[in-house]
Amino acid sequence: MISELFTVTVLIGILSSGIRLATPYLYAAIGETFSQRSGVLNLGVEGQMLLGAFAAFYVAMNTGSLWLGVLAAMIVGVAMGLAMAFATVNLHAEQGISGIGFYLFGLGMSDLLFQKMMGTVRTVDGFQKIAIPFLSKIPGIGEIFFNHNILVYGSYFLVLLAWFVLNKTTLGLKIRAVGENPDAADSLGVSVARVRYFAIIFGGMMSGLAGASLSIALLNVFQQNMTSGLGFIAVALVYFGAWRPGGVLVGALLFSMVNSLQLWIQVLGISIPSELAVMMPYVLTILVLIATVSKVIAPTALTKPFEREE
Amino acid sequence: MRSRLSALFDALLPVIATLAALAVGAVMLLFLKVNPVEAYAALWDGAFGSTNAFAETLVKATPLLLVALGICISFRGDVINIGGEGQMIIGGLLATWVGLTFTNAPGWLVITSAMIAGFLGGAIWGGIPGYLKAYFNVNEILSTVMMNAIAVQIMNFMLRGPMIDPVQAQKASKIPQTARLIESFRLARLMPPTRLHFGLIIAVALAVLVYILLWRTTLGYRIRAVGLNPSASKYAGIKVQRYIVMALLLSGAFAGLAGAVQVYGVNYRMITDGSASGFTSNSGFNGIVAALFGQLHPLWSILASVLFGALLVGANQMQRVVQAPSALITALNGLVVVFVVSSEFLRRRRQRQRLAQANKENPPPADAPDRPMEAKS
Numbered sequence A: 001m002i003s004e005l006f007t008v009t010v011l012i013g014i015l016s017s018g019i020r021l022a023t024p025y026l027y028a029a030i031g032e033t034f035s036q037r038s039g040v041l042n043l044g045v046e047g048q049m050l051l052g053a054f055a056a057f058y059v060a061m062n063t064g065s066l067w068l069g070v071l072a073a074m075i076v077g078v079a080m081g082l083a084m085a086f087a088t089v090n091l092h093a094e095q096g097i098s099g100i101g102f103y104l105f106g107l108g109m110s111d112l113l114f115q116k117m118m119g120t121v122r123t124v125d126g127f128q129k130i131a132i133p134f135l136s137k138i139p140g141i142g143e144i145f146f147n148h149n150i151l152v153y154g155s156y157f158l159v160l161l162a163w164f165v166l167n168k169t170t171l172g173l174k175i176r177a178v179g180e181n182p183d184a185a186d187s188l189g190v191s192v193a194r195v196r197y198f199a200i201i202f203g204g205m206m207s208g209l210a211g212a213s214l215s216i217a218l219l220n221v222f223q224q225n226m227t228s229g230l231g232f233i234a235v236a237l238v239y240f241g242a243w244r245p246g247g248v249l250v251g252a253l254l255f256s257m258v259n260s261l262q263l264w265i266q267v268l269g270i271s272i273p274s275e276l277a278v279m280m281p282y283v284l285t286i287l288v289l290i291a292t293v294s295k296v297i298a299p300t301a302l303t304k305p306f307e308r309e310e
Numbered sequence B: 001m002r003s004r005l006s007a008l009f010d011a012l013l014p015v016i017a018t019l020a021a022l023a024v025g026a027v028m029l030l031f032l033k034v035n036p037v038e039a040y041a042a043l044w045d046g047a048f049g050s051t052n053a054f055a056e057t058l059v060k061a062t063p064l065l066l067v068a069l070g071i072c073i074s075f076r077g078d079v080i081n082i083g084g085e086g087q088m089i090i091g092g093l094l095a096t097w098v099g100l101t102f103t104n105a106p107g108w109l110v111i112t113s114a115m116i117a118g119f120l121g122g123a124i125w126g127g128i129p130g131y132l133k134a135y136f137n138v139n140e141i142l143s144t145v146m147m148n149a150i151a152v153q154i155m156n157f158m159l160r161g162p163m164i165d166p167v168q169a170q171k172a173s174k175i176p177q178t179a180r181l182i183e184s185f186r187l188a189r190l191m192p193p194t195r196l197h198f199g200l201i202i203a204v205a206l207a208v209l210v211y212i213l214l215w216r217t218t219l220g221y222r223i224r225a226v227g228l229n230p231s232a233s234k235y236a237g238i239k240v241q242r243y244i245v246m247a248l249l250l251s252g253a254f255a256g257l258a259g260a261v262q263v264y265g266v267n268y269r270m271i272t273d274g275s276a277s278g279f280t281s282n283s284g285f286n287g288i289v290a291a292l293f294g295q296l297h298p299l300w301s302i303l304a305s306v307l308f309g310a311l312l313v314g315a316n317q318m319q320r321v322v323q324a325p326s327a328l329i330t331a332l333n334g335l336v337v338v339f340v341v342s343s344e345f346l347r348r349r350r351q352r353q354r355l356a357q358a359n360k361e362n363p364p365p366a367d368a369p370d371r372p373m374e375a376k377s
Helices: A002-006 A008-037 A045-063 A066-090 A095-117 A141-145 A150-168 A170-180 A182-187 A192-218 A230-240 A245-267 A274-293 B002-031 B036-048 B051-076 B084-101 B107-136 B140-160 B166-170 B199-216 B218-228 B230-235 B240-267 B283-293 B298-322 B327-361
Strands: A129-131 A147-149
Touching: A008 A045, A008 A141, A008 A147, A008 A150, A008 A170, A008 A192, A008 A230, A008 A245, A045 A066, A045 A095, A045 A192, A045 A230, A066 A095, A066 A192, A066 B327, A095 B283, A095 B327, A141 A147, A147 A150, A150 A170, A150 A192, A150 A245, A170 A182, A170 A192, A182 A192, A192 A230, A230 A245, A230 A274, A230 B140, A245 A274, A274 B107, A274 B140, B002 B036, B002 B283, B002 B327, B036 B051, B036 B298, B051 B084, B051 B107, B051 B199, B051 B218, B051 B240, B051 B283, B051 B298, B084 B107, B084 B140, B084 B240, B084 B283, B107 B140, B107 B240, B199 B218, B199 B240, B199 B298, B218 B230, B218 B240, B230 B240, B240 B283, B283 B298, B283 B327, B298 B327
Parallel strands: none
Antiparallel strands: A129 A147
């Protein structure tokens, strides 16, 4: 039975869905990377994703426009990010705990809206696959990398963009400075509050988009609590990736590949307990955190509110 | 006089935060075309309207209080435990195993052992992230979240396989649940026919014990010292790492006990719908809300747990009477958390202002520290 896993078709299937399944992790974790690089731990990602997923689905279903759905998810994410920024930057709320508050809010609110506005689980025709000319014709490689929907491509582009912005632009320098040494950044005339607002709001927007990628591009349904912990894993991936977009990409792929393998094991009916398979990525994350965390250094000001010395 | 008014205002901040959350909830209800007055009346009625309603409120408050007690310990040690869900599951599983294995033993012995098993199960599930934080610097927020997910899968595996009810194992549908505990193994009912059970007494007694632990024992003192200032504690000779582990371990233990109490007092078996909340009804998270609301004080947490138990039980009535989904209460709980932690800032700022005022009127000696220890008691 195990040998069935190693046929070419199945391997291509596993890799291809692994690439696809990394999408929500990438959006959410790259957004979180910005937020944490500026010194703010946003633990409400899961709640932002749920509301984003609902907004995208509801708008797409009623207007027939998937792009309006994406826009709605991003707006919802921005609103949640704004609230989070106000609580953590202006009111110095404990970041971890207020994040749990925003998570519970998103969890309850998306459920409430779902029950009141939809009532039953429905489906939409999500984003269709776009085969990239020529490249998608390459045997194997084409199917794995170049035959996905637009939001999947977008998430990988976002990784590149994030790397560029964080490392090669003034904005990125400001974000990193504010996360490492807010006092120094402040004395150089950088507005710590403004930079953190930007980073948290961008993070919220990306979490909303991550939710949209689930509800109108990958699964094409909305259900209560459909993210089931995915947002928390995205936060873990930022630590895993040592606050670097490239590291986050590796972590997200590792996670999604193991997930995809696990799905195929169930599809092929191989007799490994499925619970064990589902558990693997979490155990793996803890092990990787143990192995790496003591060697990399988190942004110094992470979770510390900034207050100008009088 | 003014300082007494200030103190009153500080003490009432969580209440103000809750009222604010309820006000936001009222606006949301208006958007849903539900009359907020009717909705909140139904909520009150569902929580306190009859003996049975109040009993249900207390039944709901029991696991919240137990989780909250653990949270009081860990947050005071500056360790954030959001693994209550997983710790409840592991505690529940171990306790259930005891009750299903030693069927010939006397009831009191099995119940006591099961409670201890639940306590230990939670301690293990909280102790692992504690150990990883203390000795490998692994962020406990992340590891406890991961441990939650792992616990859910262990539960699903156990209830579908090794621990499945023999009756279900014969059937084609195979509902993933254990056999029921025999009658002599169940926690006593306090007010039949209501479901109010002995677990409440356990939880309240433990609240007093945790209060004593935190403020009257060396262990509690050291956990709090490490939470307030780890480097000073280290210089004072406290083994900081050991107390980080202890804080998370104890915190997990209380959540584990909550799981055991839920099985022996309410459900009499474990059943899974595949998710954590199917067993815990989110008590692992709501317990955090209750503890914060009780200002991380075990005795205030008793009142806070009853309040949130009432909100959760009342929410069901609200759903029945005015068709406002009970998920509203989950959303409002989230808002309460955000408001409470945000209002902390106001409290601290007022504290500083008072101090500055006092210093101006009565200048401290030059060698005095410019800030007193944060008053957390």
